[in-house]
Amino acid sequence: MSPRREKLTSPQTRIALARGNRPAQHLLPIPGPVDTEAARRVFRAQRRRALRTVALLSLLLFGSSGALAALPVLGHVRAGGMPLSWLLLLAGIYPLLFLLALWHVRSAERVEERAEEERPDTGGRPWPRS
Secondary structure, three states: OOOOOOOOOOHHHHHHHHHOOOOOOOOOOOOOOOOHHHHHHHHHHHHHHHHHHHHHHHHHHHHHHHHHHHOHHHHOOEEOOEEHHHHHHHHHHHHHHHHHHHHHHHHHHHHHHHHHHHOOOOOOOOOOOO
8 A cells, every 4th residue: 555645835825725715915906097198208218218228338348348359468467366357347347337227227217206296286296105
């Protein structure tokens, strides 16, 4: 006679099965009416900023790769026991990538803030967060 098989479930599955068909109570409420034209304007403005960021990112990455390829001597010159090309990548490129990311996020947030200020029905109050 073979041993009895035992059913194993994860804790998340047990919670979901215990809840049954009841909906989760943490779901967000359905939002009210939306000004679709204003949302499209915000989306277009943020898309333009995203394209600008991608162009600058491409320029930074391909430009740095091209500069390192054009100047192979940077791989032979050592500073602190490391090739200068590595130090340029570590101390030059990554901080610039971080600053570009911060600049992009702040730019996208400014678009949203400007859109909130221009909403005629709220008098510049922020969007409802309910």
